Amino acid sequence: MNKENFILQATELYKTYHLGKANVDVLEGVDLAINKGEFIAIVGASGSGKSTLLHILGTLDKPDKGEVRFAGQNLAKLKMRKLNKFRNKTIGFVFQFYHLLDELTVLENVLIPAMAQKSVFGWLFSRKTAKNRAKELLNQMGLADRIGHKPYQLSGGERQRVAIARALMNGPELLLADEPTGNLDSETGNGILKVFETLNKAGQTIVMVTHDERIAQRAGRIITLVDGKISI
Ligand SMILES: Nc1ncnc2c1ncn2[C@@H]1O[C@H](COP(=O)(O)OP(=O)(O)O)[C@@H](O)[C@H]1O
Ligand SMILES: [Mg+2]
Numbered sequence: 553m554n555k556e557n558f559i560l561q562a563t564e565l566y567k568t569y570h571l572g573k574a575n576v577d578v579l580e581g582v583d584l585a586i587n588k589g590e591f592i593a594i595v596g597a598s599g600s601g602k603s604t605l606l607h608i609l610g611t612l613d614k615p616d617k618g619e620v621r622f623a624g625q626n627l628a629k630l631k632m633r634k635l636n637k638f639r640n641k642t643i644g645f646v647f648q649f650y651h652l653l654d655e656l657t658v659l660e661n662v663l664i665p666a667m668a669q670k671s672v673f674g675w676l677f678s679r680k681t682a683k684n685r686a687k688e689l690l691n692q693m694g695l696a697d698r699i700g701h702k703p704y705q706l707s708g709g710e711r712q713r714v715a716i717a718r719a720l721m722n723g724p725e726l727l728l729a730d731e732p733t734g735n736l737d738s739e740t741g742n743g744i745l746k747v748f749e750t751l752n753k754a755g756q757t758i759v760m761v762t763h764d765e766r767i768a769q770r771a772g773r774i775i776t777l778v779d780g781k782i783s784i
Contacts, residue, residue: 557587557588558585558586558587558588558621558623558624559586559587559588559622559623559725559726559757560584560585560586560609560620560621560622560726560759561584561585561586561620561621561624562582562583562584562585562608562609562618562619562620562621563583563618563619563621564581564582564583564617564618564619565579565581565582565583565584565605565608565615565617565618565619565620566579566580566581566615566616566617566618567579567601567604567608567613567615567616568616577780578601578604578780579601579604579605579608579615579780580779580780580781581618581780581781582605582618582777582780582781582782583782584605584609584775584782586726586757586759587757588725588757589752589755589756589757590757590758590772590773591748591749591752591757591758591760591770591771591772591773592758592759592760592771592772592773592774592775593760593761593762593767593768593769593770593771593773593774593775594606594759594760594761594762594774594775594776594777595761595762595763595764595765595768595774595775595776595777596763596776596777596778597763598763600777600778600780601777601780602730602761602762602763602777603730603761605761605777606728606730606759606761608620609728609759610639610643610645610726610728611627611635611638611639611643612639612645614628622638622642622726623725637669640665640668640669640722641669641722641724642724642725642726643724643725643726643727643728644665644718644719644720644721644722644724644726644727644728645719645728645729645730646712646715646716646719646727646728646729646730646732647715647729647730647731647732648730648731648732648734648735649735650703650708650711650712650714650715650735651715652703652711652714652715652718653703654702654703654704655702656702656703657699657700657701657702658690658695658698658699658700658701658702658703658706658714659683659686659687659690659699659700661703661714661718662686662689662690662714662717662718662721663679663682663683663686663721664718664721665718665719665721665722666678666679666682666685666686666721666722667679667682669722682721685721686717686721687699689717689720689721690714690717692717693713693714693716693717693747694713695710695713695714695717698710698714707740708735708736708740709736709740709741709743709744712732712733712735712736712744713744713747716732716744716747720751725757726757726758726759727748727751727756727757727758727759728758728759728760729748729758729759729760729761730761731761731762731763732744732748732760732762733745733762733764733767734762734763741767745767745770748760748770749770752772758771
């Protein structure tokens with residue numbers, strides 16, 4: 553593998569949670585390198601640290617030790633504001649329970665990451681382009697006739713597709729998904745996996761966490777977490 557092509561490189565990641573007097577060692581030396589264009593599944597038993605790892609890779613959480621480099625850049629060096637900007641622009645997140653805002657329409661939900669990037673004036677200037685992109689993404693997700701709906705008026709599979717459109721809004725270099733099919737029946741989950749496969753074929757780098765080996769088989773590479781480490 554060519555080092556230049558690594559979009560993300562994690563070295564010797566350690567993470568321990570402290571609950572009262574108990575220490576829970578979750579990550580104990582995780583090394584991971586992801587190439588541009590890969591579709592990776594991270595599997596492991598419940599509680600094995602998959603979500604913890606994904607959050608650290610996505611800069612939503614920090615390791616106690618070790619480093620995460622994005623295209624060679626050490627993210628620990630970024631101050632909060634720069635890090636938030638970096639995350640908003642570069643990384644898209646999809647979660648098991650969608651995390652959509654019920655008081656907003658489908659279209660407004662998808663627009664959030666674009667709005668978050670702009671000042672008030674910047675937004676006034678760019679919102680038309682953003683709206684067109686959001687509509688195009690929703691169209692791509694088969695939701696063209698749902699843009700005015702509220703999330704609670706949609707099925708689980710439709711909500712997850714809205715969440716995927718939102719994650720793609722800023723054209724992220726990396727898409728991270730935590731058990732994206734975990735709340736869906738197998739047929740609906742299959743539809744979500746097909747969306748990921750299509751995106752990956754078009755070049756999207758994806759890291760998906762799942763506890764389900766069968767779902768993991770759909771990815772190009774499977775990484776297994778055992779006892780806080782990647783098992784080889
Ligand atoms: N914020 C937290 N505080 C304390 N313990 C936590 C916290 N988050 C996760 N844990 C514990 O760390 C372990 C790994 O959790 P997690 O990364 O969510 O695993 P997975 O996603 O593989 O199910 C679990 O034992 C969990 O209970
Ligand atoms: Mg989890």
